[in-house]
Amino acid sequence: xxxxxxxxxxxxxxxxxxxxxxxxxxxxxxxxxxxxxxxxxxxxxxxxxxxxxxxxxxxxxxxxxxxxxxxxxxxxxxxxxxxxxxxxxxxxxxxxxxxxxxxxxxxxxxxxxxxxxxxxxxxxxxxxxxxxxxxxxxxxxxxxxxxxxxxxxxxxxxxxxxxxxxxxxxxxxxxxxxxxxxxxxxxxxxxxxxxxxxxxxxxxxxxxxxxxxxxxxxxxxxxxxxxxxxxxxxxxxxxxxxxxxxxxxxxxxxxxxxxxxxxxxxxxxxxxxxxxxxxxxxxxxxxxxxxxxxxxxxxxxxxxxxxxxxxxxxxxxxxxxxxxxxxxxxxxxxxxxxxxxxxxxxxxxxxxxxxxxxxxxxxxxxxxxxxxxxxxxxxxxxxxxxx
Amino acid sequence: xxxxxxxxxxxxxxxxxxxxxxxxxxxxxxxxxxxxxxxxxxxxxxxxxxxxxxxxxxxxxxxxxxxxxxxxxxxxxxxxxxxxxxxxxxxxxxxxxxxxxxxxxxxxxxxxxxxxxxxxxxxxxxxxxxxxxxxxxxxxxxxxxxxxxxxxxxxxxxxxxxxxxxxxxxxxxxxxxxxxxxxxxxxxxxxxxxxxxxxxxxxxxxxxxxxxxxxxxxxxxxxxxxxxxxxxxxxxxxxxxxxxxxxxxxxxxxxxxxxxxxxxxxxxxxxxxxxxxxxxxxxxxxxxxxxxxxxxxxxxxxxx
Numbered sequence: 269x270x271x272x273x274x275x276x277x278x279x280x281x282x283x284x285x286x287x288x289x290x291x292x293x294x295x296x297x298x299x300x301x302x303x304x305x306x307x308x309x310x311x312x313x314x315x316x317x318x319x320x321x322x323x324x325x326x327x328x329x330x331x332x333x334x335x336x337x338x339x340x341x342x343x344x345x346x347x348x349x350x351x352x353x354x355x356x357x358x359x360x361x362x363x364x365x366x367x368x369x370x371x372x373x374x375x376x377x378x379x380x381x382x383x384x385x386x387x388x389x390x391x392x393x394x395x396x397x398x399x400x401x402x403x404x405x406x407x408x409x410x411x412x413x414x415x416x417x418x419x420x421x422x423x424x425x426x427x428x429x430x431x432x433x434x435x436x437x438x439x440x441x442x443x444x445x446x447x448x449x450x451x452x453x454x455x456x457x458x459x460x461x462x463x464x465x466x467x468x469x470x471x472x473x474x475x476x477x478x479x480x481x482x483x484x485x486x487x488x489x490x491x492x493x494x495x496x497x498x499x500x501x502x503x504x505x506x507x508x509x510x511x512x513x514x515x516x517x518x519x520x521x522x523x524x525x526x527x528x529x530x531x532x533x534x535x536x537x538x539x540x541x542x543x544x545x546x547x548x549x550x551x552x553x554x555x556x557x558x559x560x561x562x563x564x565x566x567x568x569x570x571x572x573x574x575x576x577x578x579x580x581x582x583x584x585x586x587x588x589x590x591x592x593x594x595x596x597x598x599x600x601x602x603x604x605x606x607x608x609x610x611x612x613x614x615x616x617x618x619x620x621x622x623x624x625x626x627x628x629x630x631x632x633x634x635x636x637x638x639x640x641x642x643x644x645x646x647x648x649x650x651x652x653x654x655x
Numbered sequence: 656x657x658x659x660x661x662x663x664x665x666x667x668x669x670x671x672x673x674x675x676x677x678x679x680x681x682x683x684x685x686x687x688x689x690x691x692x693x694x695x696x697x698x699x700x701x702x703x704x705x706x707x708x709x710x711x712x713x714x715x716x717x718x719x720x721x722x723x724x725x726x727x728x729x730x731x732x733x734x735x736x737x738x739x740x741x742x743x744x745x746x747x748x749x750x751x752x753x754x755x756x757x758x759x760x761x762x763x764x765x766x767x768x769x770x771x772x773x774x775x776x777x778x779x780x781x782x783x784x785x786x787x788x789x790x791x792x793x794x795x796x797x798x799x800x801x802x803x804x805x806x807x808x809x810x811x812x813x814x815x816x817x818x819x820x821x822x823x824x825x826x827x828x829x830x831x832x833x834x835x836x837x838x839x840x841x842x843x844x845x846x847x848x849x850x851x852x853x854x855x856x857x858x859x860x861x862x863x864x865x866x867x868x869x870x871x872x873x874x875x876x877x878x879x880x881x882x883x884x885x886x887x888x889x890x891x892x893x894x895x896x897x898x899x900x901x902x903x904x905x906x907x908x909x910x911x912x913x914x915x916x917x918x919x920x921x922x923x924x925x926x927x928x929x930x931x932x933x934x935x936x937x938x939x940x941x942x943x944x945x946x947x948x949x950x951x952x953x954x955x956x957x958x959x
Contacts, residue, residue: 276783298791298934389854389930395693461855461929611787612932 273301276611280309284387284615287625291602291618295611303606303614305599310626316633318589323349323423323558326589330576331417333591334627336379339365339372340569341591342421347502348576349423352563353555359504359546361425366504367438367541368411368420369567370534374445375404376570377527377534380622381452384524387619388465393455400448407441410434425551435542442535442542449531456524466521470605470617473518480601483594484572485530486621488514489522496568503567508540520620558584569594571622595624664742664752674741675883678890679703681914685889685922692926703886707879715875725779729772730877733884736768737891744891744898745823747907759817762895763804769888770796770850773869776881780872788869791933795849795858798940802948803846806839809948810899813955823903831902836955840900842948844920847892849936853921855928856936893917 278291288309294301314333318326330345331338343365350357357365382397405415411430412418420426430438456462472482477490487494495512497505513529515522560582566575572594579588598621605617632650635642664670683700690697717726740762745751751758774796777789810832811817814825826832833840849856870881897903897913904910931939 274783276787295787298787385929389857390928392689392693392926393929395695399694459929461931464935465929465932610932610934612791 272296278614284619286383289623289625291606291614293606293611293614298610298612300606300609300611300614303603305602307599307625308629311629311631312626313631315589315591315630319586322584323555323586326586327421327423328419330589330591331419331421334593334624335416336376336624337372337569337571337574338417339368339420340567340574342419343369343503344565344567344569344574344576345578345589346421346423347567348563348565348578349555349558351565352561352578352580353423353558355424355552355555357425358549358551360429360548361550362504363541363545364411364426364428364430364550365421366508367430367538368408368418368426369503370538370541371404371408371411372418373570374531374534374538375401375408376622377531378404378448380527380570380619381524384616384619387616388462390462393452396448397452400445403441403444403448407438407445410437422551423555424553425549427551429550430542430545435545438542439539442539446532446535449528449535452531453528456528463521465613465616466524467519469520469613470609470620471517471519472601472605474516476604477518477601480604481597482572482601482621483597484569485523485526486572486598486601488512489526490518491516494573496566496573500566502565504541505537507544508537510537510540520616523620556584558582558586571595571624572598591627593624593627595621596628599623599625599628661742661753665738669741669744669746669752670738674738674887674890677911677914678737678886678888681889681893681918682886684915684918685925688919688922689926703882707882710874710879710882711876713875715877718872720781721872722779722781725775726872727877729775729779730873730880730884732775733769733772734880734887736765736772737884737887740765740891740895741887743819744894745820745903746894747904747910749820749823749827749903749905751820754818754820757817758819759807759811759822762819763807766850766892766895767796767800769884772884776873777869791858792869795856795933795936795940798937799846799849799856799944802842802940802944803850805945805948805952806843806846807899809836809839809952809955812952819898823898826902827905831900833900833902836900836951838947839951840896842944842951843896843900844917845940845944847896847921848924849940851888851892851921853925855924855931856940857925857930858933858936889918890914893921 273294273296276293276295278293279285280288280290290306292304292306294303314329318329321329327342327345331342333341378397378401382394382401385393385397408418409415411434412420412428420428472486472490474491477487477492482490483494491514493512493514498512510533513526513533515526558580560580562577562579564575564577566573574594575592577588577590578586581587602618602621606614609617631644632647633642633644634650667673680700683698683703687697717723742752743754743758743762774789774792777785777792779785810822813832813835814822816822816825848854870878873881893914896917897910901913901917904913
């Protein structure tokens with residue numbers, strides 16, 4: 269039977285997309301021939317706003333770049349500013365940052381598992397995942413006082429300490445989380461329908477993955493041993509014993525299993541960090557001096573490498589804050605994963621890289637020195653103006 | 656007198672009102688059991704009626720781009736496809752309200768209607784989404800109607816009758832046919848899942864895969880009619896299985912008990928499985944449900 273190709277638009281509004289994004293999928297029968305994606309529906313101007321606020325106000329702002337990886341953003345921002353001001357964070361603060369970061373990674377991975385199960389119609393598993401995720405959120409709430417946007421970081425340390433009284437409670441919660449994760453491992457590795465849905469779907473081989481510069485679990489599922497926590501250790505990761513989880517297959521199932529492995533590694537890291545928590549101060553005094561220079565730092569967020577670049581001009585307001593989120597690297601790999609798959613799998617593949625759209629939106633501001641005005645435009649229009 | 660009896664059967668017992676009440680209760684049972692198994696609280700018993708009343712009070716929006724006749728016909732056909740089989744089924748007694756020698760065939764045809772109307776509703780969306788959704792649903796329908804019909808005919812051939820009343824009477828003498836032809840019963844139960852739109856074959860309700868549900872353009876009264884047909888499906892399809900394989904019954908309590916039993920089996924399967932992709936569901940039905948239906952069909956032809 270001969271099919272003509274038709275264009276199937278998915279988005280910008282779609283029941284399965286949590287944020288606006290547009291997928292232009294060209295289909296032939298039930299197969300995807302090619303795909304294209306467009307983001308840019310929820311630009312928030314955070315980078316621009318960051319150049320109008322002081323360094324301390326920006327902690328608050330950067331924490332709100334993403335709701336799920338809020339601690340990652342504030343950690344990365346604070347580390348970059350600490351590099352800029354050349355200050356060393358106290359040991360105890362580094363451990364507290366590690367513990368909160370790993371608990372946040374756990375909650376993010378549990379959340380992602382739930383969403384992935386919902387996409388393949390396994391609502392029972394979805395409900396149980398999110399129920400177990402409550403344990404993690406309670407642990408985070410005990411440490412920081414909040415369930416999201418923890419506000420635990422500050423330049424030169426952390427704002428709240430882990431007191432000896434709550435450590436037994438956190439360890440008990442970790443045991444609960446571990447048993448829940450074991451349950452997940454059991455059904456993910458044994459359920460035949462999950463395997464049928466996820467195996468050999470959305471394959472991203474190692475070469476393409478390298479070419480597309482994917483990061484985080486997406487890269488590790490394609491066989492690349494890539495983890496900033498090992499490659500460029502920050503916080504307390506170099507002092508703890510843990511492994512990078514990789515899978516060679518590069519399909520959706522591999523991405524599921526990599527995240528599953530990371531859940532166990534995160535539990536392990538948190539347990540060690542709680543056991544080896546050093547004594548001492550949790551923060552330095554308020555940092556006032558920001559010399560004129562630039563700084564760059566990166567951390568491993570839940571979706572991959574997150575990088576911040578800050579340039580200062582000697583005042584207490586940064587001249588430029590550049591954020592490069594992991595989804596910015598992972599999203600462009602989607603079209604090559606989608607080609608050749610069934611339409612029913614499109615959203616599963618999209619969900620498998622745990623995409624985030626609004627944090628990848630950027631606007632181009634052009635400053636016209638002749639007419640003394642500035643305006644926003646797109647790169648395509650700029651290219652047209654040149655010729 | 657007979658006309659009044661038939662009208663009473665069609666509209667009150669065991670037709671419209673009775674089937675709607677029992678069907679919505681079985682639907683509530685499904686939602687409640689499912690919620691409890693998923694560590695949720697679940698809806699109260701009157702939730703479905705509240706939904707229907709709300710829908711009836713809402714404005715019915717008729718999109719300007721839509722073909723009017725199939726748009727109005729689809730929910731009505733869905734209701735008819737659930738209502739008429741109930742009159743032909745011997746509900747709660749050995750005798751159906753209306754009975755004639757070939758009513759098994761008629762019921763089999765009418766039970767196609769609820770699925771078919773969803774395809775009509777989808778085709779009528781007038782968009783690419785609708786066409787793709789309808790195509791995959793039609794594909795699945797081919798896979799489940801064949802074993803469904805074969806299993807039903809197995810019973811008919813064994814009882815040497817195509818009348819549902821005689822099938823029930825034969826079972827009262829010889830025992831429930833599920834013990835004689837268990838494979839055909841399993842095939843029928845498997846095909847009931849896609850017929851009711853339940854996991855692992857709930858492709859018709861999977862809005863995240865087929866991009867849009869069949870009822871996207873429906874609102875108000877027409878959507879309420881679809882929902883009512885959906886509730887009646889919860890009574891008529893398990894009821895059909897009870898009549899064919901689980902011995903029917905001589906009183907209504909026993910009949911409803913058996914219906915609840917069949918419903919619970921479907922609910923448990925729905926809870927513990929994720930969703931198949933359309934092609935996987937198609938293959939599963941043709942590889943598992945069809946062969947076991949054929950085995951029992953051959954057995955009954957050879958008289959084993």
